[in-house]
Amino acid sequence: MPFVPHTDEDVAAMLGAIGVATIDDLFDEIPRELRIGELAAIPAGMAEMDITRLMQARARADGQPLCFIGAGAYDHHIPAAVWQIASRGEFYSAYTPYQAEASQGTLQLLYEFQSMMTALTALDVSNASLYDGASALAEAVLMAVRANRKTKSHRVLVPRALHPAYRRVLRGIVESQGIEVIEAPFDRQGGQTPVAALDALVGDGGFAAIVINQPNFFGVIEDVDVLTDWAHAQGALAIAVVNPIALALLKAPGEWGAAGPERGADIACGEAQPLGMPLSSGGPYAGFLCCKKDLMRQMPGRIVGRTLDLEGKPGFTLTLQAREQHIRRGKATSNICTNQGLLVTAATIHLALLGTAGLERVAAACHANTRRLAALLCEIPGVEPRFDRPMFHEQVLRLPAPTADLLHALAAHGVLGGFDLGPDYPELDPALLVCATELRTEEEMQRYVTTLARVIAARTQAKCPVEPKI
Numbered sequence: 001m002p003f004v005p006h007t008d009e010d011v012a013a014m015l016g017a018i019g020v021a022t023i024d025d026l027f028d029e030i031p032r033e034l035r036i037g038e039l040a041a042i043p044a045g046m047a048e049m050d051i052t053r054l055m056q057a058r059a060r061a062d063g064q065p066l067c068f069i070g071a072g073a074y075d076h077h078i079p080a081a082v083w084q085i086a087s088r089g090e091f092y093s094a095y096t097p098y099q100a101e102a103s104q105g106t107l108q109l110l111y112e113f114q115s116m117m118t119a120l121t122a123l124d125v126s127n128a129s130l131y132d133g134a135s136a137l138a139e140a141v142l143m144a145v146r147a148n149r150k151t152k153s154h155r156v157l158v159p160r161a162l163h164p165a166y167r168r169v170l171r172g173i174v175e176s177q178g179i180e181v182i183e184a185p186f187d188r189q190g191g192q193t194p195v196a197a198l199d200a201l202v203g204d205g206g207f208a209a210i211v212i213n214q215p216n217f218f219g220v221i222e223d224v225d226v227l228t229d230w231a232h233a234q235g236a237l238a239i240a241v242v243n244p245i246a247l248a249l250l251k252a253p254g255e256w257g258a259a260g261p262e263r264g265a266d267i268a269c270g271e272a273q274p275l276g277m278p279l280s281s282g283g284p285y286a287g288f289l290c291c292k293k294d295l296m297r298q299m300p301g302r303i304v305g306r307t308l309d310l311e312g313k314p315g316f317t318l319t320l321q322a323r324e325q326h327i328r329r330g331k332a333t334s335n336i337c338t339n340q341g342l343l344v345t346a347a348t349i350h351l352a353l354l355g356t357a358g359l360e361r362v363a364a365a366c367h368a369n370t371r372r373l374a375a376l377l378c379e380i381p382g383v384e385p386r387f388d389r390p391m392f393h394e395q396v397l398r399l400p401a402p403t404a405d406l407l408h409a410l411a412a413h414g415v416l417g418g419f420d421l422g423p424d425y426p427e428l429d430p431a432l433l434v435c436a437t438e439l440r441t442e443e444e445m446q447r448y449v450t451t452l453a454r455v456i457a458a459r460t461q462a463k464c465p466v467e468p469k470i
Helices: 008-018 023-029 049-064 081-084 104-121 134-147 163-177 195-199 224-233 292-300 341-377 403-412 442-462
Strands: 155-159 182-183 209-214 238-242 267-271 287-291 302-308 315-321 392-400 430-433
Touching: 008 081, 008 238, 049 134, 081 341, 104 287, 104 302, 104 315, 104 341, 134 163, 134 209, 134 267, 134 287, 134 292, 163 182, 195 224, 209 224, 224 238, 287 292, 292 403, 341 392, 341 430, 341 442, 403 430, 403 442
Parallel strands: 155 182, 155 209, 209 238, 238 267
Antiparallel strands: 267 287, 302 315, 392 430
């Protein structure tokens, strides 16, 4: 029940001041045929114990399958302390920190998050989060088009080896604003984006920005130094899309490319979900966005800074706010009305608990487990690596049968076998993107391999796409 502190006398007095008899009269402009009426499909109320039993039964029906799906959302270990701390009232209920004198805890946490993200990306400035990785990329592209003074082009080059959902969100946000998204093909043998393919797309207009993802959606390691230098040679800004876990082992975006004044990606963004956020049926998650100092005023969202008060004591404040609520609409860089504060809280605590060495161990364990899983799966006749280049965290495998059929059969035995690439990349079909994080044990991987082998064998014997009886 909602808590409404007004008595009947209070309500009557307010209605009398407004000049209506009942609260319903406040909504009399809504035609009755548009009103929902009774909620006939909603069952009657249940006692607390009955609700508990119902929810437990539904949770058991969902089961606890083994997860070998990655594709942008990862089943990592989350230390118990992360959400124990994040759920404290001072973090859990904190909202927009406009009043610095009353929000020092929230502001400090956001400042620590920004500091950690700039350390991971080797860039100068970070904002205090965005909704998710896909929208962070869209904001990065809008930012790059505004900021690039070397060209008037509104064209952006995006690799087809970028996450399909990211590409869809990007088009949905930027194409209506007059920005043309050009997709660059990937190499069919290695899975990377070759520079030769980019040269063929330059044309007369050039590009405002080039998107470079590391690793790419297939888990393949890209030639980021070559791609970054190519972008700068074209007068384009380089936008990095990165996995924060991978940054524990791979070169940071701010260090990509040859040494010189233009070294490094200009903007870096990505999804913070691997940092303390459970899969949770698809979210909510949080995006991050970092850039070089000279692009700071084109960055959307908020930037928290550390300063000194009148007594010389350190404190935290909102240093830069580029929203339309704070400055003239025409000069605003974003209409973001809040950030993912609670998720950023979890990410900050997660990073603080792991530290540099801990994050490196997680990244190394994920990479080792995926290599081990792929090697085991490739012992099954008909299963083989699809690409021949180095990978991180995920790998694409060619299958001897339709991917959807095999995944359906695996799911029936409690194994979520990976991501079906066929719908988004029909030229690779049948192909499977698999991932094994630090949570997966040798026993669990062996169970996956044994189950898949039996599924393939049963299907081969039956010579039909019916789910096998095992």
